Amino acid sequence: MKPIEIDKVQDKLEHFKNKQIYIHLETTNGAYASHFNQDKYNVGAYIRNAKASYHQAKIVGDGKSFRVGLKMEIGWIYAEGLTDWEMLDSKLLMAGHDREGRLMVSLQISETPFSY
Amino acid sequence: MEKHVVVIYPHPDDESFGAAGTVAKFRSEGVPVTYLCGTLGEMGRNMGNPTFANRETLPEIRKQELMDACNILDMELEMLGYRDKTIEFEDRRQVAHHIKTYLDKINPSLVITHYPGFAVHPDHNAYGAAAIEAVSLIEPENRPTVWAQAFSNDTLEKLGTPDIKNDIEKYFDKKIKAILAHASQAIGVISQYRNADNIQSDLNELAKQNLGIERFYVWKY
Numbered sequence: 001m002k003p004i005e006i007d008k009v010q011d012k013l014e015h016f017k018n019k020q021i022y023i024h025l026e027t028t029n030g031a032y033a034s035h036f037n038q039d040k041y042n043v044g045a046y047i048r049n050a051k052a053s054y055h056q057a058k059i060v061g062d063g064k065s066f067r068v069g070l071k072m073e074i075g076w077i078y079a080e081g082l083t084d085w086e087m088l089d090s091k092l093l094m095a096g097h098d099r100e101g102r103l104m105v106s107l108q109i110s111e112t113p114f115s116y
Numbered sequence: 117m118e119k120h121v122v123v124i125y126p127h128p129d130d131e132s133f134g135a136a137g138t139v140a141k142f143r144s145e146g147v148p149v150t151y152l153c154g155t156l157g158e159m160g161r162n163m164g165n166p167t168f169a170n171r172e173t174l175p176e177i178r179k180q181e182l183m184d185a186c187n188i189l190d191m192e193l194e195m196l197g198y199r200d201k202t203i204e205f206e207d208r209r210q211v212a213h214h215i216k217t218y219l220d221k222i223n224p225s226l227v228i229t230h231y232p233g234f235a236v237h238p239d240h241n242a243y244g245a246a247a248i249e250a251v252s253l254i255e256p257e258n259r260p261t262v263w264a265q266a267f268s269n270d271t272l273e274k275l276g277t278p279d280i281k282n283d284i285e286k287y288f289d290k291k292i293k294a295i296l297a298h299a300s301q302a303i304g305v306i307s308q309y310r311n312a313d314n315i316q317s318d319l320n321e322l323a324k325q326n327l328g329i330e331r332f333y334v335w336k337y
């Protein structure tokens with residue numbers, strides 16, 4: 001993946017507007033967080049191939065780390081901490097990595113289901 | 117001498133970090149070893165450093181890494197096709213029966229797996245429990261010995277000293293080679309051993325301290 005270019009990603013977000021899409025949304029600090037440091041908590045969530053549709057989308061950020069909000073008819077999809085992006089087989093992949101390259105958050109949008 | 121050893125762990129790289137030295141020792145004695153790998157580590161967080169994988173390409177990359185590591189360790193590989201982070205939500209009895217179909221074919225004398233409740237990652241605990249259940253479904257007189265690996269922080273306190281302590285110094289280079297075959301994972305995992313006390317030590321030293329001995333408990337049925 002490469003560092004997020006805000007204009008290009010905004011273009012891609014527009015592309016998926018008002019379409020039936022599949023979402024992969026995930027955040028994690030790993031299964032070992034509290035094993036290596038007892039003061040930490042294991043926290044994570046993911047949803048893969050949630051069907052959704054949005055009519056408004058925006059990416060906002062300070063040039064390094066970005067937030068994406070997708071406005072749906074009756075709710076929102078939101079991700080914070082995104083740093084990198086890539087188009088892969090017409091799928092928009094966005095993710096946030098820590099200094100050691102570990103994935104912390106990801107938001108992916110596709111018109112076809114993600115492999116499961 | 118063992119007749120055939122089966123290693124039952126859920127993730128590509130568990131075999132290299134957890135049991136590579138033990139596997140290498142068995143292979144040097146001519147004992148066949150088969151790895152029943154549960155998932156492809158699809159939900160791993162390590163994407164290489166610098167990153168070269170992403171959430172969608174990671175499964176195929178890890179599959180190749182797994183095959184390379186198994187080649188280095190000269191062991192057979194079976195991939196059982198579960199999904200990373202979901203094994204604890206599967207029907208345990210069903211997973212146990214699935215594993216047992218392989219055990220019935222191989223008829224091993226020794227099974228190596230994770231110690232349920234003491235192996236930190238939910239997949240380790242769930243897959244270890246299913247493996248131990250699979251063995252329990254075999255008639256007592258035909259049951260292989262089970263070595264269960266535990267490494268949660270309360271292991272020593274709750275389980276006492278491990279029954280098996282394999283000093284794998286002789287096979288350490290091979291173990292490191294197998295670990296490094298997991299290029300997307302290796303550095304990220306080893307660097308997690310860093311803490312306030314050893315922040316200066318290099319990765320080789322960390323690896324030696326943490327991976328030089330492979331410990332197991334003999335499961336009692």
Ligand SMILES: [Zn+2]
Binds near residue numbers: 126127130237240
């Ligand atoms: Zn594992």
